[in-house]
Amino acid sequence: MSVILVFLVVIAGFAGWWLSHQRLTSKPWLEQGLAGDFVGLDRSALPTAKIGLGVFLAVVGCLFSLFTSAYFMRMGLSDWRPLPLPRLLWLNTGVLVLSSIALQCAVVAARRGQTDMVRLGLATAGLTALAFLAGQLLAWRQLTEDGYLLASNPANSFFYLITAMHGLHILGGLVGLGRASASAWNGARAERLRLSVELCAMYWHFLLFVWLGIFALLAGWAGTFIDICQRLLT
Amino acid sequence: MVDVTPADAVPPAEVGEVELYHPHSWWTRYVFSQDAKVIAVQYAGTATAIGLVALVLSWLMRLQLGFPGTFDFITPEAYYQFITMHGMIMVIYLLTALFLGGFGNYLIPLMVGARDMVFPYVNMLSYWIYLLAVLVLVSSFFAPGGPTGAGWTLYPPQAIMTGTPGGQNWGIILMLSSLILFIIGFTMGGLNYVVTVLQGRTRGMTLMRLPLTVWGIFTATVMALLAFPALFVACVMMLLDRALGTSFFMPAIVEMGEQLQHNGGSPILFQHLFWFFGHPEVYIVALPAFGIVSDLISTHARKNIFGYRMMVWAIIAIGALSFVVWAHHMYVSGMHPYFGFFFATTTLIIAIPTAIKVYNWVLTLWRGDIHLTIPMLFALAFIVTFVNGGLTGLFLGNVVVDVPLSDTMFVVAHFHMVMGVAPILVIFGAIYHWYPKVTGRMLDETLGRFHFWVTFLGAYLIFFPMHYLGLMGIPRRYAELTDMTIMTESAHHLNSFISIMAFIVGFAQMVFLFNLIWSIRHGREAGGNPWRATTLEWQTPETPPAHGNFGKELPIVYRWAYDYSVPGAKEDFIPQNVPGSFAPSREPI
Numbered sequence: 001m002s003v004i005l006v007f008l009v010v011i012a013g014f015a016g017w018w019l020s021h022q023r024l025t026s027k028p029w030l031e032q033g034l035a036g037d038f039v040g041l042d043r044s045a046l047p048t049a050k051i052g053l054g055v056f057l058a059v060v061g062c063l064f065s066l067f068t069s070a071y072f073m074r075m076g077l078s079d080w081r082p083l084p085l086p087r088l089l090w091l092n093t094g095v096l097v098l099s100s101i102a103l104q105c106a107v108v109a110a111r112r113g114q115t116d117m118v119r120l121g122l123a124t125a126g127l128t129a130l131a132f133l134a135g136q137l138l139a140w141r142q143l144t145e146d147g148y149l150l151a152s153n154p155a156n157s158f159f160y161l162i163t164a165m166h167g168l169h170i171l172g173g174l175v176g177l178g179r180a181s182a183s184a185w186n187g188a189r190a191e192r193l194r195l196s197v198e199l200c201a202m203y204w205h206f207l208l209f210v211w212l213g214i215f216a217l218l219a220g221w222a223g224t225f226i227d228i229c230q231r232l233l234t
Numbered sequence: 235m236v237d238v239t240p241a242d243a244v245p246p247a248e249v250g251e252v253e254l255y256h257p258h259s260w261w262t263r264y265v266f267s268q269d270a271k272v273i274a275v276q277y278a279g280t281a282t283a284i285g286l287v288a289l290v291l292s293w294l295m296r297l298q299l300g301f302p303g304t305f306d307f308i309t310p311e312a313y314y315q316f317i318t319m320h321g322m323i324m325v326i327y328l329l330t331a332l333f334l335g336g337f338g339n340y341l342i343p344l345m346v347g348a349r350d351m352v353f354p355y356v357n358m359l360s361y362w363i364y365l366l367a368v369l370v371l372v373s374s375f376f377a378p379g380g381p382t383g384a385g386w387t388l389y390p391p392q393a394i395m396t397g398t399p400g401g402q403n404w405g406i407i408l409m410l411s412s413l414i415l416f417i418i419g420f421t422m423g424g425l426n427y428v429v430t431v432l433q434g435r436t437r438g439m440t441l442m443r444l445p446l447t448v449w450g451i452f453t454a455t456v457m458a459l460l461a462f463p464a465l466f467v468a469c470v471m472m473l474l475d476r477a478l479g480t481s482f483f484m485p486a487i488v489e490m491g492e493q494l495q496h497n498g499g500s501p502i503l504f505q506h507l508f509w510f511f512g513h514p515e516v517y518i519v520a521l522p523a524f525g526i527v528s529d530l531i532s533t534h535a536r537k538n539i540f541g542y543r544m545m546v547w548a549i550i551a552i553g554a555l556s557f558v559v560w561a562h563h564m565y566v567s568g569m570h571p572y573f574g575f576f577f578a579t580t581t582l583i584i585a586i587p588t589a590i591k592v593y594n595w596v597l598t599l600w601r602g603d604i605h606l607t608i609p610m611l612f613a614l615a616f617i618v619t620f621v622n623g624g625l626t627g628l629f630l631g632n633v634v635v636d637v638p639l640s641d642t643m644f645v646v647a648h649f650h651m652v653m654g655v656a657p658i659l660v661i662f663g664a665i666y667h668w669y670p671k672v673t674g675r676m677l678d679e680t681l682g683r684f685h686f687w688v689t690f691l692g693a694y695l696i697f698f699p700m701h702y703l704g705l706m707g708i709p710r711r712y713a714e715l716t717d718m719t720i721m722t723e724s725a726h727h728l729n730s731f732i733s734i735m736a737f738i739v740g741f742a743q744m745v746f747l748f749n750l751i752w753s754i755r756h757g758r759e760a761g762g763n764p765w766r767a768t769t770l771e772w773q774t775p776e777t778p779p780a781h782g783n784f785g786k787e788l789p790i791v792y793r794w795a796y797d798y799s800v801p802g803a804k805e806d807f808i809p810q811n812v813p814g815s816f817a818p819s820r821e822p823i
Binding site for chain 2: 001004005008011012015019022023024025026027028029031032033044048051052055056058059062063066067070073074077078079150151154157161165
């Protein structure tokens, strides 16, 4: 359970940093009137939707940390046989990176108000994300054809489970991307479009980050890394 | 006295108005409504309905335990199904849904001075997914083989094996699916509660001016958002074990002479995941109760809450600590003694912030102008019950005491006191307190007092004797113990007595339900602020509050939520949106 605890420490650090800016030591019973510089104490200047997405990403991060925790705990048991990762995953990773870059370009274009470039970026991101999902399905097929079935070994089970979870999150993101594209093509207000493109990009970058983590985990590097850390500590 | 801005120099509210969704038909107004107040009532109604099912299940269990062998239809399998469904429904589908979905939805926007939740559409989805989860759960009663009988903790391997009711039928699959749906729905609602508190607050409503109710619900929601994923992971993995034959949790196992296809899985892994959710869950239920009870006590004792800052810090501290105590539910799972030592220590440390809260409630009452209204009675009953349940928690938090008591009725008594009866008492108090705001009418006083005394005394008569049964060594989880030597004559009489009390207390809840329905039309007119309270939900122009809550202009907040009996003020309460100072208010604490 150490992975999830580390994750929670990060969350707690963030929450603590935020709380430390909320004057938790003030004495509200002595302060009447509009409390001081309430610009800093009231709502954040960030758009509400971004904060909402940020909270949601914390939940998603929590979910994948828990899968990782479970992975490490189950890995320690004797019947674990690691499976060879299909080479295709490297290509998929590249495609997902492209997808993120395309969305980042769309964000830059949206900030400059170039609607054409936004559309191009969104379309590229959507297509590459679909290509990533197709690539993941192909990788699954390669593995099943080679006899690495879901139930035959816990390493396989975790591989399918975690990649499926990640894929589902991408799929959900595509819904959001679809909505952003709709507003890009229907000529929504510039700031609104900018916000939805930024939200998509935030989500995409996060899922790319999660994927890199998962990839490292499934390839066994994460385990090696932790081994090294443990040896350094003991 | 720090009067930050002269009251008359305040510019008009310039908080960005949110775009409210305005319903156009009866359907979008009352059924597929995006108004948090309607969603709150929907949540509360659904939770109460499924809670009644759980109440009936507890009667059936008590029939069996109090009068074993009398009722043929209660087979051991059925008994396990009753236990499982009673526990799961009460903890998740009733308490969590009612506190966060019900009270959270109703009170957060009103108390922080918002027109609605920040994502109303997602909020509506949250309720409908919750309803779907409840329906999937209910459908398991009608599935072949009935609902699962795995115990509410659903421990593998037994949860998905033939011997357990529903293990190889639909029962466990429907249970896990329902939980997964619940978590998805809750996450949608939870995002709303958190972000509304962060971003929806009206002008002047700093965090330190929030009523403690909002602090409690807010912190509990943050915890729930971080804890429920653990249950989600556990459910998904168990579902795969059951449906597709993986071995996440299932060890190699021989069932009726037949080797199952599972191999090498770890049941302990499930326990870690389950309790990583399960322990925070206790505080997810308790923190809203703490918050609400603080407001009830302050309002009905006409006195400012004692140590507001400490109360806030204690809520945060409890929330943080509750993530590092989960393994105290696993002392008997064969863990390393050092782990046991660690978790016993963290468990006992939680007693410190909790005790601070109890002291502060008592000190709020000290020399207050206590009105023994029904909400106050329930709040007082909560303090007593929570202290009682908490003290047995200190017993069970220690490994050496827990190991012999772990499988006895003592544990049943402990957790029913601390996380069953105590939060339910707060829910009742809160309903009596806020019902006038929701409906515009008061609940009937006589029926309410009857309900209170029967529930309070009855709950003690049910759960106090259970401690003794536990100390005698009567194990929990058994459908029938008649032939055992530990089951003495007196223990048997005690069991029958508990059962009879359970029926009486259950009956009192029917009276309460009648009161709820009857008073909608026949209750005394309440007016806008019957308890003369300070918080914003009582200052709405209309009662019940209309769509958009606050009429044309959002209120501006000038003071904290607890200005009761301020010396020099005309009345014994000053609402949060009243400008001006009344110096000198009181000595700084």
